[in-house]
Amino acid sequence: MRLKKSTEAAIRTLMHLAKHEGKSNNNLMAKSLKVPRNHLHKIVQELSRGGYLKTSPGKGGGVTLVKPAGRITLYEVVNIMEGPIYLTDCILDHKMCYLSKGCTLRPKIEEVQEQMLSIFKSSTIQDLIDGEKRKESSK
DSSP, X not given: OOXXXXXXXXXXXXXXXXXXTTEEOHHHHHHHHTOOHHHHHHHXXXXXXXTSEEEEOSXXXXXXXXXXXXXXXXXXXXXXXXXXXOSSHHHHOGGGOTTTTTOXXXXXXXXXXHHHHHHHHHOBHHHHHHHXXXXXXXX
């Protein structure tokens, strides 16, 4: 499984907002995150539709984080940006595989997927920020 660049940028956008008291604007974020402004605009739209951000147009407007960073999981962000996560098609629908009755690979893939989803569900944007702080303080 490989996360899309837009998903990584969405996670970094949420981190940026959380580190800046929940407010910023697209120009500042695009420059800080090194993401093209048009691309960032689409990411902000997706996160707004998902209920994580609020946008205010015009001078003095910008982007506001709606939920606390400690209540936004990586699972939620990945789901918004990419949809449900399945390592293989047979996880989604076992009928897709002609070997499904005797397959010994599928249970292992399911185990890996469950562990990955568990990590995504238990990791928040705040955890990533805290990890950055620990890393920087140990330098």
